[in-house]
Amino acid sequence: MANSLTRFWGQGSLQKHVVQTGLRGFSSQQNPEVEEEEEFRVLSLRTVKQQFQKRREVKKDPVTPPRSNRMAVDQDWTAAWPGPRSFHPASVPLPLRQGFTERGAAAPSKFANAELMKIPNFLHLTPPAIRQQCEALKKFCTPWPKGLETEAKWQRHFPVEVITTDYLQALPTIRNPEARRVTVSLKLSDLKFDAHARDKFLRLVGDRYDKDTDILTFVTDRCPLRKQNYDYALYLLTACYHESFVTEPWEATKSEADMEVYLFGRNKSKLSAEEILNWNAAEGAPKVEPSPSYGQSVEQLINEGENEYNLTKYKEEVKKMLNIASQ
Amino acid sequence: MLQALKTLPWTQSVRALASVATSATTAPNASSATIPAPEPDKLYSKLEIELRGVDPAVLKSYTWFATTAADHLGIEKGKCWSPRKAHHDRMTLLKSVHIYKKHRVQYEVRTHFRYMNFHKLTGSTLDTFLEYIERNLPEGVAMEASKTELQQIPEHLRQPPEEV
Numbered sequence A: 001m002a003n004s005l006t007r008f009w010g011q012g013s014l015q016k017h018v019v020q021t022g023l024r025g026f027s028s029q030q031n032p033e034v035e036e037e038e039e040f041r042v043l044s045l046r047t048v049k050q051q052f053q054k055r056r057e058v059k060k061d062p063v064t065p066p067r068s069n070r071m072a073v074d075q076d077w078t079a080a081w082p083g084p085r086s087f088h089p090a091s092v093p094l095p096l097r098q099g100f101t102e103r104g105a106a107a108p109s110k111f112a113n114a115e116l117m118k119i120p121n122f123l124h125l126t127p128p129a130i131r132q133q134c135e136a137l138k139k140f141c142t143p144w145p146k147g148l149e150t151e152a153k154w155q156r157h158f159p160v161e162v163i164t165t166d167y168l169q170a171l172p173t174i175r176n177p178e179a180r181r182v183t184v185s186l187k188l189s190d191l192k193f194d195a196h197a198r199d200k201f202l203r204l205v206g207d208r209y210d211k212d213t214d215i216l217t218f219v220t221d222r223c224p225l226r227k228q229n230y231d232y233a234l235y236l237l238t239a240c241y242h243e244s245f246v247t248e249p250w251e252a253t254k255s256e257a258d259m260e261v262y263l264f265g266r267n268k269s270k271l272s273a274e275e276i277l278n279w280n281a282a283e284g285a286p287k288v289e290p291s292p293s294y295g296q297s298v299e300q301l302i303n304e305g306e307n308e309y310n311l312t313k314y315k316e317e318v319k320k321m322l323n324i325a326s327q
Numbered sequence B: 001m002l003q004a005l006k007t008l009p010w011t012q013s014v015r016a017l018a019s020v021a022t023s024a025t026t027a028p029n030a031s032s033a034t035i036p037a038p039e040p041d042k043l044y045s046k047l048e049i050e051l052r053g054v055d056p057a058v059l060k061s062y063t064w065f066a067t068t069a070a071d072h073l074g075i076e077k078g079k080c081w082s083p084r085k086a087h088h089d090r091m092t093l094l095k096s097v098h099i100y101k102k103h104r105v106q107y108e109v110r111t112h113f114r115y116m117n118f119h120k121l122t123g124s125t126l127d128t129f130l131e132y133i134e135r136n137l138p139e140g141v142a143m144e145a146s147k148t149e150l151q152q153i154p155e156h157l158r159q160p161p162e163e164v
Helices: A002-020 A114-118 A127-140 A151-157 A195-208 A226-244 A249-253 A268-277 A292-304 A308-322 B002-007 B021-025 B056-073 B123-135
Strands: A160-168 A182-187 A215-220 B043-053 B087-094 B104-122 B141-151
Touching (some): A127 B056, A127 B123, A195 A215, A195 A226, A268 A292, A268 A308, B043 B123, B056 B104, B056 B123, B104 B123
Antiparallel strands (some): A160 A182, A160 B141, A182 A215, B043 B104, B043 B141, B087 B104
């Protein structure tokens, strides 16, 4: 119906066209037999050859049998699968099955099985492949030096430990801000101090020193690069060490009230003990000093508090000093 | 894999291993020779590797690979372990767009961890081994390698300063 309508419309328009443009030379009335055939002619601006070009048929190659059928039993697998690659069923001569099915049915086979392609495989890292690669890498390795077998031995020669961390991650960036962090640690007993310097050093480093393990630790992460942080940690160590040997003028004004611990040597207790020991001594005779063990016991008694052990020890020392015979 | 490794500039192999302890402190005189003096090798007492990934089977295979490679290269292995449970990172959302508070949907990300320890590596061994296993790290696995380097006390800290 629609077809005939358009045809009719076309004919009418053609006649109208003729009527309107009677003067034009290229009127469609030049070949009237086309109109008698009932075909709607399309205005073709392109060449005629293109119009009749047929759509090319897609040739499909026949599906070849899987490559694994042709593989020898004793083939070199490291050559067949040399690098990391997602699973390919035709290249792997293993009867693999993976996936969920209804109960009782076998799991889907390896062909067209997406489950096997999802998980990263280690087919390129088979034991022979690892051995081959390690043998090639062995020439870059060096053995651990002799004489440093145990921790005690290497700590004697290499007391400083520097801990750095590398990060590998699946992010768009390979940078990790944590990688800049450097930890430098060493035992405080490896550094040489006098009493004043040690006291000052411990005040300078604060909680970077662990009293229980005697380990000093500097953690630096304020610079953008690891190298800078390492240099900064060593700078901190050096600066604290050298500063601790500086005695400022105001340090001499430390009075007894400022002392953190009781020291026998600078207290009244020592003077009293000396007085007792030098009772009725002749003029010019050498002064008798209280024994260091006595001083130690007094210090212990006051610093650690009065407990049974300290009191007993103090008692023994006093008896010894005053020559009182124990019963 | 091997081809790629071969083409890399392996500067580590040039390093001569410093003889033990005290003699290593004397710095080689660089001005006398045109050939740069061999850089003393570093010493690492421990290499600690943490792996994290979503698939425990992949982590297990990778651990097996790394420990086998360490065996072949003669590296002393330490403790290799993994926590029994994964970390669950959960997110609870409304199932609907903005109402029906009783009906929620929960998403979670499970992260499995695995740890490996290697002891007593020289600098060149550590660089070789670490690069080898890092290049073979499978997809979707993150690695954190912390290295404990052993160093001597710096020259200027061995004796107390004389003039301050």
